[in-house]
Amino acid sequence: MPKLKNNVELYSGDEPIFDHFGVELEISRALGRKVWLKSGGYIIVDEAEALVAIDVNTGRYVGKRNLEDTITKTNLEAVKEIAYQLRLRNCGGIIVLDFIDMEKESNQEKVITALKEEFLKDRAKTNVLNMSSLGIVEMTRKRTRESLVRTLCEPCSYCDGKGFIKSKTTICYELFRELHRDQDDKAAEAIELHVHPEIADWLYDEEREMLEETEEKLGRRIIIKTEEKFHLEQFEVFSKH
Numbered sequence: 001m002p003k004l005k006n007n008v009e010l011y012s013g014d015e016p017i018f019d020h021f022g023v024e025l026e027i028s029r030a031l032g033r034k035v036w037l038k039s040g041g042y043i044i045v046d047e048a049e050a051l052v053a054i055d056v057n058t059g060r061y062v063g064k065r066n067l068e069d070t071i072t073k074t075n076l077e078a079v080k081e082i083a084y085q086l087r088l089r090n091c092g093g094i095i096v097l098d099f100i101d102m103e104k105e106s107n108q109e110k111v112i113t114a115l116k117e118e119f120l121k122d123r124a125k126t127n128v129l130n131m132s133s134l135g136i137v138e139m140t141r142k143r144t145r146e147s148l149v150r151t152l153c154e155p156c157s158y159c160d161g162k163g164f165i166k167s168k169t170t171i172c173y174e175l176f177r178e179l180h181r182d183q184d185d186k187a188a189e190a191i192e193l194h195v196h197p198e199i200a201d202w203l204y205d206e207e208r209e210m211l212e213e214t215e216e217k218l219g220r221r222i223i224i225k226t227e228e229k230f231h232l233e234q235f236e237v238f239s240k241h
Protein backbone atom coordinates (compact mmCIF):
# COMPACT_ATOMS: atom_id res chain seq x y z
CA MET A 1 0.00 0.00 0.00
CA PRO A 2 2.41 2.70 -1.23
CA LYS A 3 -0.11 5.40 -0.40
CA LEU A 4 0.39 4.72 3.32
CA LYS A 5 4.18 5.05 3.11
CA ASN A 6 4.20 8.18 5.26
CA ASN A 7 2.36 6.40 8.08
CA VAL A 8 5.06 3.75 8.48
CA GLU A 9 8.39 4.00 10.22
CA LEU A 10 11.07 1.33 10.45
CA TYR A 11 11.89 0.30 14.01
CA SER A 12 15.52 -0.74 14.39
CA GLY A 13 15.96 -0.78 18.18
CA ASP A 14 17.50 -3.74 20.02
CA GLU A 15 14.61 -4.13 22.45
CA PRO A 16 11.69 -6.23 21.14
CA ILE A 17 9.25 -3.82 19.50
CA PHE A 18 6.30 -4.97 21.68
CA ASP A 19 8.28 -4.16 24.84
CA HIS A 20 9.52 -0.83 23.53
CA PHE A 21 6.01 0.47 22.91
CA GLY A 22 4.38 -1.34 25.85
CA VAL A 23 2.21 -3.45 23.54
CA GLU A 24 2.72 -6.61 25.61
CA LEU A 25 1.23 -4.87 28.66
CA GLU A 26 -1.73 -3.52 26.70
CA ILE A 27 -2.46 -6.97 25.29
CA SER A 28 -2.45 -8.53 28.74
CA ARG A 29 -4.77 -5.75 29.96
CA ALA A 30 -7.03 -6.37 26.97
CA LEU A 31 -7.26 -10.11 27.62
CA GLY A 32 -7.89 -9.91 31.37
CA ARG A 33 -11.30 -9.61 33.04
CA LYS A 34 -10.31 -6.88 35.45
CA VAL A 35 -8.97 -3.53 34.25
CA TRP A 36 -7.84 -1.03 36.89
CA LEU A 37 -8.64 2.66 36.66
CA LYS A 38 -6.23 5.32 37.92
CA SER A 39 -8.61 6.37 40.71
CA GLY A 40 -8.47 2.90 42.26
CA GLY A 41 -11.75 1.75 40.73
CA TYR A 42 -11.89 -0.98 38.14
CA ILE A 43 -14.04 -2.46 35.43
CA ILE A 44 -14.83 -6.14 34.88
CA VAL A 45 -15.27 -7.23 31.27
CA ASP A 46 -17.16 -10.45 30.56
CA GLU A 47 -17.36 -11.57 26.97
CA ALA A 48 -20.23 -14.03 26.71
CA GLU A 49 -21.44 -15.77 23.57
CA ALA A 50 -24.23 -13.33 22.77
CA LEU A 51 -23.27 -10.18 24.66
CA VAL A 52 -20.51 -8.35 26.43
CA ALA A 53 -21.15 -7.20 30.00
CA ILE A 54 -19.00 -4.53 31.65
CA ASP A 55 -19.33 -3.81 35.34
CA VAL A 56 -17.93 -0.64 36.93
CA ASN A 57 -16.73 -0.77 40.56
CA THR A 58 -15.29 1.79 42.97
CA GLY A 59 -12.79 -0.78 44.24
CA ARG A 60 -12.38 0.58 47.75
CA TYR A 61 -14.36 2.19 50.52
CA VAL A 62 -15.74 5.56 49.50
CA GLY A 63 -16.61 7.95 52.33
CA LYS A 64 -20.18 9.15 52.75
CA ARG A 65 -19.18 12.73 51.99
CA ASN A 66 -19.20 13.57 48.33
CA LEU A 67 -20.17 10.00 47.60
CA GLU A 68 -22.18 11.00 44.55
CA ASP A 69 -19.25 13.08 43.25
CA THR A 70 -16.73 10.28 43.74
CA ILE A 71 -19.04 7.80 42.04
CA THR A 72 -19.68 10.11 39.12
CA LYS A 73 -15.94 10.68 38.77
CA THR A 74 -15.28 6.93 38.75
CA ASN A 75 -18.05 6.38 36.20
CA LEU A 76 -16.63 9.09 33.95
CA GLU A 77 -13.16 7.60 34.24
CA ALA A 78 -14.65 4.20 33.41
CA VAL A 79 -16.30 5.66 30.29
CA LYS A 80 -12.88 6.39 28.75
CA GLU A 81 -11.49 2.98 29.64
CA ILE A 82 -14.63 1.19 28.40
CA ALA A 83 -14.47 2.92 25.03
CA TYR A 84 -10.75 2.12 24.79
CA GLN A 85 -11.19 -1.51 25.83
CA LEU A 86 -14.08 -2.09 23.43
CA ARG A 87 -11.94 -0.81 20.57
CA LEU A 88 -8.87 -2.74 21.68
CA ARG A 89 -10.79 -5.97 22.30
CA ASN A 90 -12.83 -5.36 19.19
CA CYS A 91 -16.03 -6.33 20.95
CA GLY A 92 -19.20 -6.40 18.90
CA GLY A 93 -22.92 -6.98 19.15
CA ILE A 94 -24.90 -6.12 22.25
CA ILE A 95 -22.92 -4.54 25.07
CA VAL A 96 -24.35 -3.94 28.53
CA LEU A 97 -22.64 -1.41 30.79
CA ASP A 98 -23.39 -1.51 34.50
CA PHE A 99 -22.33 1.81 36.02
CA ILE A 100 -22.29 2.55 39.73
CA ASP A 101 -25.67 3.97 40.74
CA MET A 102 -25.92 7.75 40.71
CA GLU A 103 -28.82 9.56 42.29
CA LYS A 104 -28.81 12.78 40.32
CA GLU A 105 -30.23 12.70 36.85
CA SER A 106 -27.76 15.40 35.81
CA ASN A 107 -24.88 13.07 36.68
CA GLN A 108 -26.44 10.22 34.72
CA GLU A 109 -26.71 12.54 31.75
CA LYS A 110 -23.06 13.53 32.16
CA VAL A 111 -22.02 9.89 31.89
CA ILE A 112 -24.22 9.19 28.87
CA THR A 113 -22.96 12.31 27.09
CA ALA A 114 -19.36 11.36 27.82
CA LEU A 115 -20.02 7.87 26.47
CA LYS A 116 -21.50 9.16 23.25
CA GLU A 117 -18.62 11.61 22.80
CA GLU A 118 -16.04 8.93 23.46
CA PHE A 119 -17.55 6.64 20.83
CA LEU A 120 -17.23 9.32 18.17
CA LYS A 121 -13.55 8.29 18.10
CA ASP A 122 -14.56 4.71 17.32
CA ARG A 123 -14.32 3.71 13.68
CA ALA A 124 -16.89 0.97 14.23
CA LYS A 125 -20.54 2.04 14.25
CA THR A 126 -21.89 2.30 17.79
CA ASN A 127 -25.30 3.09 19.20
CA VAL A 128 -25.67 4.10 22.86
CA LEU A 129 -29.13 3.93 24.43
CA ASN A 130 -30.20 5.76 27.56
CA MET A 131 -29.53 4.73 31.14
CA SER A 132 -32.13 2.54 32.88
CA SER A 133 -33.21 3.27 36.46
CA LEU A 134 -30.76 0.60 37.63
CA GLY A 135 -27.89 2.48 36.04
CA ILE A 136 -27.56 0.10 33.10
CA VAL A 137 -26.69 1.32 29.61
CA GLU A 138 -27.39 -0.82 26.58
CA MET A 139 -25.34 -0.26 23.48
CA THR A 140 -24.37 -1.96 20.26
CA ARG A 141 -21.11 -1.96 18.36
CA LYS A 142 -20.72 -3.18 14.84
CA ARG A 143 -17.51 -4.94 13.98
CA THR A 144 -16.34 -7.00 11.06
CA ARG A 145 -13.36 -8.88 12.44
CA GLU A 146 -13.24 -11.40 15.30
CA SER A 147 -12.66 -10.07 18.81
CA LEU A 148 -9.12 -10.03 20.24
CA VAL A 149 -9.85 -12.88 22.66
CA ARG A 150 -11.18 -15.12 19.88
CA THR A 151 -8.15 -14.24 17.75
CA LEU A 152 -5.44 -14.77 20.38
CA CYS A 153 -7.01 -17.35 22.73
CA GLU A 154 -8.78 -20.69 22.81
CA PRO A 155 -11.12 -22.07 25.49
CA CYS A 156 -9.23 -23.31 28.57
CA SER A 157 -8.70 -27.06 28.14
CA TYR A 158 -8.64 -27.65 31.89
CA CYS A 159 -12.05 -26.19 32.76
CA ASP A 160 -13.47 -26.54 29.24
CA GLY A 161 -13.93 -22.79 29.01
CA LYS A 162 -16.33 -22.69 31.95
CA GLY A 163 -13.91 -20.75 34.13
CA PHE A 164 -14.61 -23.13 37.01
CA ILE A 165 -13.80 -26.68 38.03
CA LYS A 166 -15.52 -28.71 40.77
CA SER A 167 -14.28 -28.02 44.29
CA LYS A 168 -12.21 -30.72 46.01
CA THR A 169 -15.09 -31.35 48.43
CA THR A 170 -17.52 -31.88 45.56
CA ILE A 171 -15.10 -34.27 43.84
CA CYS A 172 -14.63 -36.25 47.08
CA TYR A 173 -18.37 -36.65 47.62
CA GLU A 174 -18.84 -37.73 44.02
CA LEU A 175 -16.13 -40.27 44.70
CA PHE A 176 -17.78 -41.54 47.90
CA ARG A 177 -21.10 -41.95 46.09
CA GLU A 178 -19.32 -43.95 43.39
CA LEU A 179 -17.70 -46.17 46.04
CA HIS A 180 -21.10 -46.97 47.55
CA ARG A 181 -22.69 -47.51 44.17
CA ASP A 182 -20.32 -49.95 42.59
CA GLN A 183 -19.50 -52.58 45.20
CA ASP A 184 -21.37 -55.77 44.35
CA ASP A 185 -18.11 -57.68 43.80
CA LYS A 186 -18.35 -59.63 47.05
CA ALA A 187 -15.05 -61.40 46.50
CA ALA A 188 -13.09 -58.16 46.49
CA GLU A 189 -10.83 -57.62 49.47
CA ALA A 190 -9.96 -54.03 48.90
CA ILE A 191 -10.82 -51.09 46.74
CA GLU A 192 -8.16 -49.26 44.84
CA LEU A 193 -8.85 -45.63 44.22
CA HIS A 194 -6.86 -43.70 41.63
CA VAL A 195 -7.03 -39.93 42.09
CA HIS A 196 -5.14 -36.72 41.39
CA PRO A 197 -2.46 -36.07 44.09
CA GLU A 198 -4.33 -33.01 45.38
CA ILE A 199 -7.48 -35.07 45.87
CA ALA A 200 -5.46 -37.74 47.69
CA ASP A 201 -4.18 -35.04 50.09
CA TRP A 202 -7.70 -33.69 50.52
CA LEU A 203 -9.04 -37.17 51.34
CA TYR A 204 -6.36 -37.70 54.01
CA ASP A 205 -6.56 -34.20 55.48
CA GLU A 206 -10.21 -33.18 55.24
CA GLU A 207 -12.20 -36.34 54.58
CA ARG A 208 -10.38 -38.89 56.73
CA GLU A 209 -13.42 -39.60 58.87
CA MET A 210 -15.66 -40.14 55.85
CA LEU A 211 -12.97 -42.36 54.35
CA GLU A 212 -12.86 -44.55 57.49
CA GLU A 213 -16.66 -44.71 57.68
CA THR A 214 -16.83 -45.82 54.07
CA GLU A 215 -14.22 -48.53 54.65
CA GLU A 216 -16.20 -49.80 57.62
CA LYS A 217 -19.51 -49.73 55.80
CA LEU A 218 -18.17 -51.56 52.77
CA GLY A 219 -16.07 -53.92 54.89
CA ARG A 220 -13.07 -53.29 52.66
CA ARG A 221 -9.86 -51.39 52.77
CA ILE A 222 -9.53 -48.40 50.48
CA ILE A 223 -6.10 -48.03 48.91
CA ILE A 224 -5.41 -44.63 47.44
CA LYS A 225 -3.04 -44.33 44.49
CA THR A 226 -2.10 -40.97 43.03
CA GLU A 227 -2.07 -40.24 39.31
CA GLU A 228 -0.05 -37.14 38.44
CA LYS A 229 -1.53 -36.98 34.96
CA PHE A 230 -5.19 -37.11 36.01
CA HIS A 231 -7.42 -34.07 35.65
CA LEU A 232 -8.39 -32.88 39.13
CA GLU A 233 -11.99 -34.06 38.60
CA GLN A 234 -10.94 -37.49 37.31
CA PHE A 235 -10.88 -40.68 39.41
CA GLU A 236 -11.04 -44.46 38.90
CA VAL A 237 -12.21 -47.23 41.20
CA PHE A 238 -10.90 -50.82 41.00
CA SER A 239 -11.74 -53.95 43.01
CA LYS A 240 -8.66 -55.74 44.36
CA HIS A 241 -8.65 -59.48 45.06
Ligand SMILES: [Zn+2]
Pocket residue numbers: 156157158159160161162163164
Ligand atom coordinates in the same frame (compact mmCIF):
# COMPACT_ATOMS: atom_id res chain seq x y z
ZN1 LIG B 1 -9.93 -22.88 32.92
